[in-house]
Amino acid sequence: MSAVLFFIAAIGVLTGAIGVVMLRNPFYSVLALVVHLIALAALFLLLRAEFVAAAQVVVYAGAVMVLYVFVVAYIGGADQPLHRPAGALKVLGPIFGLALAVELCIAMLGSALKGIGGKGAPYVFGFGTPRQIGQLFLTTYLLPFELASLLLMVAAVGAVVLARRRRGLEGTEEFEDQLVAAPRPAYTGTMAEVAGIRQGAGTTTEPDRQTEPIGAATGSKDRSSKGGW
Amino acid sequence: MAIGWYLAVSALIFCIGAVGVMIRPNPLVILLCLELMLNAGNLALVAFSRMWGAADGQIFALFVLVVAACEVTVGLGLIVAIYRRQMPVNVDDLSELHG
Numbered sequence: 001m002s003a004v005l006f007f008i009a010a011i012g013v014l015t016g017a018i019g020v021v022m023l024r025n026p027f028y029s030v031l032a033l034v035v036h037l038i039a040l041a042a043l044f045l046l047l048r049a050e051f052v053a054a055a056q057v058v059v060y061a062g063a064v065m066v067l068y069v070f071v072v073a074y075i076g077g078a079d080q081p082l083h084r085p086a087g088a089l090k091v092l093g094p095i096f097g098l099a100l101a102v103e104l105c106i107a108m109l110g111s112a113l114k115g116i117g118g119k120g121a122p123y124v125f126g127f128g129t130p131r132q133i134g135q136l137f138l139t140t141y142l143l144p145f146e147l148a149s150l151l152l153m154v155a156a157v158g159a160v161v162l163a164r165r166r167r168g169l170e171g172t173e174e175f176e177d178q179l180v181a182a183p184r185p186a187y188t189g190t191m192a193e194v195a196g197i198r199q200g201a202g203t204t205t206e207p208d209r210q211t212e213p214i215g216a217a218t219g220s221k222d223r224s225s226k227g228g229w
Numbered sequence: 230m231a232i233g234w235y236l237a238v239s240a241l242i243f244c245i246g247a248v249g250v251m252i253r254p255n256p257l258v259i260l261l262c263l264e265l266m267l268n269a270g271n272l273a274l275v276a277f278s279r280m281w282g283a284a285d286g287q288i289f290a291l292f293v294l295v296v297a298a299c300e301v302t303v304g305l306g307l308i309v310a311i312y313r314r315q316m317p318v319n320v321d322d323l324s325e326l327h328g
């Protein structure tokens with residue numbers, strides 16, 4: 001039974017991995033990686049790593065893949081060329097991969113580890129459960145655990161800094177002009193216009209300017225007071 | 230199943246990921262292939278953890294998960310920044326630092 005499950009999961013894992021590399025559309029590559037991750041979680045379950053399997057499905061297939069899908073949708077999932085147009089890597093890459101596979105197989109077959117041929121240590125109740133993982137995290141591996149949380153926070157802040165909007169770099173200026181220049185009914189305005197800091201649509205004296213877009217009067221002024229976001 | 234089978238699957242996934250990193254020009258797919266390689270390492274760690282009957286390998290696998298999540302966050306931020314600057318999203322064309 002476990003052998004059948006292993007081969008089904010292993011075929012799923014390898015199919016997903018090959019799909020990630022060979023599919024042209026990045027969106028389909030992401031979906032192939034989701035298949036790969038779910039099959040990999042099944043392999044983890046066969047190895048009695050329940051908590052790692054659950055974390056794999058929740059964190060990877062659930063959260064990280066959604067991030068990928070968002071970025072692929074933002075950039076545009078057009079079909080990409082499968083190979084680089086020219087260059088030595090196009091030929092050398094698969095050769096290197098084959099050499100790596102052969103080398104890893106030699107290393108595994110020639111290994112002196114006797115446990116590789118066996119089914120592993122005898123199963124004790126509670127192995128790989130959240131209880132045991134949590135105990136190890138909060139006793140033996142407390143410092144790496146805290147450092148990992150720090151690393152996550154640094155990465156989150158770094159991603160925000162990297163991907164935020166900077167002024168004068170992208171073509172959103174005319175869209176903001178449209179926002180500012182949208183016609184407004186008379187006697188509606190912002191608090192800055194009420195206080196007299198900024199001239200708005202309701203404070204103009206000529207009656208024919210009341211329906212005019214206020215961007216003509218205030219567009220240049222509030223551009224300079226805008227933040228970096 | 231013997232532990233060696235799991236290690237063989239892990240080695241194959243690692244090689245597929247390495248080939249993908251080298252032949253694909255799109256940085257998004259390169260990140261996906263990096264994920265493949267990290268997952269191969271995870272599978273080997275969990276298999277060795279089962280072999281010794283100690284859960285420390287699973288702890289390492291969870292740390293690899295955390296590091297992979299950080300790598301994805303920063304990598305996707307970089308790709309979005311590249312796209313916003315209207316530069317080509319292609320590692321062959323992004324060669325301004327080439328000596």
